[in-house]
Each structure stands twice: as structure tokens, then as C-alpha cells.
Amino acid sequence: MNTSSAVRLVAARELKVKIKDKTFLISTIFFLLIAVGSTVLPAMLGGGASSVAVADSAAATTLRDAGLEVTQVSDDAAAEQAVRDGDADAAVVAGGKVLAMDDAPSDVVGALSSEPEVQLLNPDAVDPLLAYFVPFGFAIVFFFTSLTFGLQIAQSVVEEKQTRIVEILVASVPTRALLAGKVIAGGVLALGQIALIAVVTIAGLQMTDNGAVLSLIGPSIAWFIPFFVVGFVMLAALWAAIGALVNRLEDLQGVSMPLQLVVMLPFFLVVFLSDNKPMMTLLSYIPFSAPTAMPVRLFTGDAATWEPILSLGVMVVAAAVLIAVGARVYEGSLLRTNGKISFGAAFRDKESRKLAELNS
Structure with missing residues (x-):
């Protein structure tokens, strides 16, 4: 048997033995769980965008452009009732006021806020x-x-x-x-x-x-x-x-x-x-x-x-x-x-x- 044939024979034998080894299988599963946990779970646990009830058409357009789920209702009272009934996470009423039950919806507030212009002096920074x-x-x-x-x-x-x-x-x-x-x-x-x-x-x-x-x-x-x-x-x-x-x-x-x-x-x-x-x-x-x-x-x-x-x-x-x-x-x-x-x-x-x- 020449050297190259011997190397292939030994490598094949080692692969057959080690691929069935519990340590190899457990470590592979462990790393895969880490890979899944670090990429998929944060998105799953983070939740989706807030649902908003609003009567004003202009406000509804702004919120939709921000990627929020918008339900257009007849008036402000209906918008408030949608929040109380749990049909919406938040409501936008006259005067730009945001209504919510127990937690301020930051994505709704951000969509309605006017952000100042920002210039990055080092845009390529990591x-x-x-x-x-x-x-x-x-x-x-x-x-x-x-x-x-x-x-x-x-x-x-x-x-x-x-x-x-x-x-x-x-x-x-x-x-x-x-x-x-x-x-x-x-x-x-x-x-x-x-x-x-x-x-x-x-x-x-x-x-x-x-x-x-x-x-x-x-x-x-x-x-x-x-x-x-x-x-x-x-x-x-x-x-x-x-x-x-x-x-x-x-x-x-x-x-x-x-x-x-x-x-x-x-x-x-x-x-x-x-x-x-x-x-x-x-x-x-x-x-x-x-x-x-x-x-x-x-x-x-x-x-x-x-x-x-x-x-x-x-x-x-x-x-x-x-x-x-x-x-x-x-x-x-x-x-x-x-x-x-x-x-x-x-x-x-x-x-x-x-x-x-x-x-x-």
C-alpha cells in the first residue's frame, strides 16, 4: 500500500468513527442552537410593530409609511375605545396626542416626532x-x-x-x-x-x-x-x-x-x-x-x-x-x-x- 492510499484509508476510518461520536454530535447541536438563538430568537422575542387606531387620514398615512399597522376609525372616541378593548396598542387623537394603556409605544411616538437632521462625521465607523x-x-x-x-x-x-x-x-x-x-x-x-x-x-x-x-x-x-x-x-x-x-x-x-x-x-x-x-x-x-x-x-x-x-x-x-x-x-x-x-x-x-x- 502506497502512502497516499494509506492516508485515505486512515482518514476514512477516522471519519466513520468520529462522525458517530457523541461529543461531536452534541457539540454540533450546541453550536447550531447558539447560531439559531443569536439570529432568530431576538427577532421573535422582539415582537412586531404596534397597531394604531386613528381617525385623521394624514396621521394614518404617516403611520403607515413608518411601517405600523393602522386601523382607521370614525372619530377619536372610537380610537380610544379600540385601545381600551385591546383591538389596538395605541391611538392617535386630535392634537397629535398618543393614547396607550400602560406603556408608551415608542415606535408610534417616533413615527409622529420631527427628528433633527444628523450629520455623521465618521459614517464608515464600525x-x-x-x-x-x-x-x-x-x-x-x-x-x-x-x-x-x-x-x-x-x-x-x-x-x-x-x-x-x-x-x-x-x-x-x-x-x-x-x-x-x-x-x-x-x-x-x-x-x-x-x-x-x-x-x-x-x-x-x-x-x-x-x-x-x-x-x-x-x-x-x-x-x-x-x-x-x-x-x-x-x-x-x-x-x-x-x-x-x-x-x-x-x-x-x-x-x-x-x-x-x-x-x-x-x-x-x-x-x-x-x-x-x-x-x-x-x-x-x-x-x-x-x-x-x-x-x-x-x-x-x-x-x-x-x-x-x-x-x-x-x-x-x-x-x-x-x-x-x-x-x-x-x-x-x-x-x-x-x-x-x-x-x-x-x-x-x-x-x-x-x-x-x-x-x-
Whole structure:
């Protein structure tokens, strides 16, 4: 069996196993509920426009132009009675007075009010609410997907070592093909989950007439995809190496803590320092934080057109180096089933790597 066939075989096996995994299914449902809740529920809970009873034709036209539900009645007394009977939320009577039962209808008042002319000195400024949620959204997607699927890759490696099935696999499949298959399968599942969430979110925005938001965040989302792919593959190789260092699932938490911190720290830095331009510029060129920091800077307009290309190039170089390190550690520790091994010892273990190369 050549290497490419072995990679496809391992990836297909991992996909079949993980797509039925409860953790994957539960996390997907959880993210979909968040996507639906953040787009559809606010519109549903916000209620519709107020219904208004009015006798004056000019006032009725003004209210209809404002998008309100208008019921034209014979006189002011009938308009007031419609409010008391619950047939209308508000009534507009002589003198421009607005009648309501227990709560002032702000949309009716706004439709009848004369607003002063407003000139925006910075019309292209990013909406403050979006400026908060977009960095949080990019950070939480990269953080949770890389952490969840990374841990699944590490757990898969540990389970294979714990059951000694890894000895059979390595005898049949090249070690690096085994690693590549696991990384590819994890990447496909992660991208599939994100794509599903994106589709639900976009559909929710379109249903609630918030489609204009997509034009604002669309370019940054387009850049987020290649940054996510490179960042995930870079981390996935390290997760597989971490899993190969131990023989029991109980030991994985302690050994993987440094890598968890590497994933977790950029999440908090991007969320809490998103309005700090010098710090965000620095974070957009650090491989572990660039997948979230650079798309955020593109959204806020703080990044030049050449910057994402340079940042992605830096990430590709870093990914190549870290994948090579992860593969070396993976080969140096995969067949050692007699206890934990340190990262440095696995990196230096020539005997295990030679054995892996012979199997390749």
C-alpha cells in the first residue's frame, strides 16, 4: 500500500468513527442552537410593530409609511375605545396626542416626532455592537473547534496505544500516513461543523432582515477560512504528538495542559484587546493568534491589503516547522507503551523513529 492510499484509508476510518461520536454530535447541536438563538430568537422575542387606531387620514398615512399597522376609525372616541378593548396598542387623537394603556409605544411616538437632521462625521465607523461580537465570534469558533477536535485526535492516539492496536496499525500503515490521516479527518470534521453553523447563521440573518450585516463581515469571514485551515493543521499535528506521549487517558490532561494554554491564551487576548490596535497588530503575526486577530483587523479596517497575505505566509512557515516537530515526536513515542515519555525525549528518540521509518 502506497502512502497516499494509506492516508485515505486512515482518514476514512477516522471519519466513520468520529462522525458517530457523541461529543461531536452534541457539540454540533450546541453550536447550531447558539447560531439559531443569536439570529432568530431576538427577532421573535422582539415582537412586531404596534397597531394604531386613528381617525385623521394624514396621521394614518404617516403611520403607515413608518411601517405600523393602522386601523382607521370614525372619530377619536372610537380610537380610544379600540385601545381600551385591546383591538389596538395605541391611538392617535386630535392634537397629535398618543393614547396607550400602560406603556408608551415608542415606535408610534417616533413615527409622529420631527427628528433633527444628523450629520455623521465618521459614517464608515464600525458599529460598536458588531465591534464587540465579531472578535468574540472568530475567537470562540477557532478556540472551541481547535480544542475539541484537537483533544479528540489526542484521545484517539492514546486509545490506540492503550489497546495496543497501534502495533497492528503501524505494521500495516506507514507512521506518517497514520498521522496525516488523523489530521485530515479532524480538519474535515471541523470545517464541516463550521460550514453547517455558517449556513444556519446566514439563513437566520436573512430570515430576520439582517442580511446587510453579511456584507460587512463577509470579507473577514473569507479570510478566516484559510487562516483556520492552516492553524488547525498546525495544532492538530501537535495534538497527535501529545497523545502519543502517554499510554492512559487519565494522563492526557496533565500532558496536554501546555498546548491547551497555547490555544486558550490567544482567545482571551483577542477578546479583551480587540480595541488595542498595536497589540492586535502584533497578535496578527503570531501563528497561534493570527487565525482570529487578522480577520478581526480586516473587519475593523485596520489592516492593509498586503498584511493578511504576509500573516498567512508566516503561519504556513510556522505550520511546516511545527508539523515536522509534531511528526518527529509522534514517531519517537508512538511505539513506546511502557509509560509516559517527555516531549524532548520523544524528539530525540532515534531508535523509535528508525523503527517507524522501517515500517514506512
